[in-house]
Amino acid sequence: MKALRWHGTGDVSVDTVDDPQILDAHDCIIDVSLTAICGSDLHLFDGYIPTMEDGDILGHEFMGEVVEVGSGVQTLKKGDRVVVPFPIACGHCHYCNRDEYSLCDNSNPNKEVQAAAYGYGGAGLYGYSHMMGGFDGGQAEYVRVPYADVGPLKVPESLTDEQVLFLTDIYPTGYQAAVNCDIQQGDVVAVWGCGPVGLFAQISAKMLGAQVIGIDRIPERLRMAEQFAGSTVLNFEDEDVFDKLKEVNDGRGPNACIDAVGLEAHGLGLTGVAQKAEQALKLQTDRGTALIEAIQSCGKGGTVSIAGVYGGVLNHVNMGAAFGKGLTFKMGQTHVQKYIRDLLGHVERGELDPSYIITHKAPLAKAPELYETFRDKDDDCVKVVLDTSWDDDHEVEVRTQKVEA
Template identity: 55%
Template sequence: MKALCWHGKGDIRCDTVPDPRIEDARDVIIKVTSCAICGSDLHLMDGQMPTMESGDVLGHEFMGEVVEVGQGFTKFKKGDRIVVPFNINCGECRQCKLGNWSVCQRSNRNAEMAAAQFGYTTAGLFGYSHLTGGYGGGQAEYVRVPMADVAPMLAPEGVDDESLLFLTDILPTGWQGAEHCEVEGGEIIAVWGAGPVGLFAIQSAKIMGAERIIAIDTVPERLALARTYGATDIIDFMQEDVFERIKEISKGEGADGVIDCVGMEASAGHGVASLVNTIQEKLTSTQRPYALMEAIKAVRPCGIVSVPGVYGGPIPVNMGSIVQKGLTLKSGQTHVKRYLETLTRLIQEGKIDMTSMITHRSTDLADGPELYKTFRDKKDGCVKVVFHPN
């Protein structure tokens, strides 16, 4: 089969690889009908995540048709169309029973490796390094889905792939990012990054009742989408001082909640801070926490800092600001299964715009290496890339 594979920093190829096979009674094999490139895939492309190996199949946003099931498997049957969350869940461990699906204790085949890095294991993830289990990803024609009786969801009849695909990651990620801000109505929420996750965080904050939603980015197409998705205020971080603008918008109070949807590959803003941060990056870290640093500064005292953006290792953070301002920091990979029912209902009710951010489509995975570059470099107005390989 064809699949998009990692072969080193900046080297994504469309390879021919062995078809997946059933390895356990709880497995299903799906024929991928839709998959996407996620912003966190760019962290892999840019060499920011450890433990990648040449030939690893990429991709964690995918759905498709069941073509084979494990012996005695009953949840799905051949021909069913299913949505597959990016985290793999056993359904039996303490964390799964608590609904903390992203930190399942049994699905990561390399749990000891993850524990050595983070203290405890995370869940297994599709297509996202050997630190999270080394599972083959979904930017492929076929995928093995382990523990398929827990997290995957049967696609509702009459709803097309593109209206469901982002349930696998970026929609619940944006929703969880906003939920972490404890929006009850009337708040000021600032969102760093108007990429796909940021756009869903904006929509989510609007649905939850935020009064002012500030979108922070510099790409014109993304800022325009942010406005249509519910942002009341726009800040171009290359043209304005973000902190001063948020103070102005909030009448000196600061944002009630801030959401870092950028993560480890943020770009520094304008002015002296840009130079200082660039020097710091050279000296202390390959990861760039500029968005997080700004968010911590701009949130009001006793406010909430929500971090759905991905970080893969140590970064310099102003802990003094967190302590002295009494901030709450909430983060984590998304507990996708926790939100599937609620978000599917909102999609069916037409309350979430699922498709207008899709700017590039392809039916051929061979286009993948070039589309990865287009997405990374934000060329040709690229916001989101979707493949329909079968």
């Protein structure tokens, strides 16, 4: 089969590899129809996540058709069309029983490696380093899915692949970020980042009753925040975010702030230069510009919800501000299995069409060039979806009409 493999920082290619096999009675094999490039994949592409190995297959947002099931699988059969949550969960450990699926005790065979860095190990993740289990990812024609009775969700024929693909990660991730804010009707929620997760966080916060402010510097992303989520937007290159946010809630600031950016946040001025230099010099592993601003801007007694991925150590985080204002922090990998059925209901009822955010669709063969396009935010690129049924010569479909002013 063909699969997108990592060979080093900035080096990925579509290669021919062996087809996946059933390794456990509770596995299934998926014939991938659509898969996507996630902002989190860029952290791998850019070399910021440790324990990657040459030849690792990337990708954790994928769906397709079941083509083989292990003898122990009870809920799926050949021919079922499914979406697959990105965290792998056993369904019966202490954490799975509490609906905390991304903390699963049993799905990560390398949890001791993760524990050495983090104190404890969490769930295995598809295509996201050996610290997270070393599982092959879904940017491929086929993928092995462990614990097939726990993860994959059958989707109705009335919905297209594009409408349900993002149930695998970015829609539940944005939704969990909003839920973590404990939103009350009329609360003001500020969201750093108007990329895919930030957009879903914004629309989720609005659905939960918040007034939403989206913060970014990329014009097409800001337009999407206005059009898709109905947010008020701030361009941090043009306006002082802290000063503008102090004006809301009669000067009290936002009730909650969501960091949907993570470890490669861009910053302005000397602070931005210092953050990038310290990361390059390995004086810190992550750039925390968005998180630092969220802590500073959040109103007293508020919540800082972190959906953007962090992998290690941050400098310049003002814990004094967090302590002095009595802030609550909520964060972590998404418990996709907890939310996925309810969010499928939103899509079925036509309350939103997640496919709106797709700006680029292409065959798997075009993935390497689109990693660069997505990373560099060229060509008004907000979200890339790869269609494994398209032949290698199929042109990239660019949906620029989606983000017109």
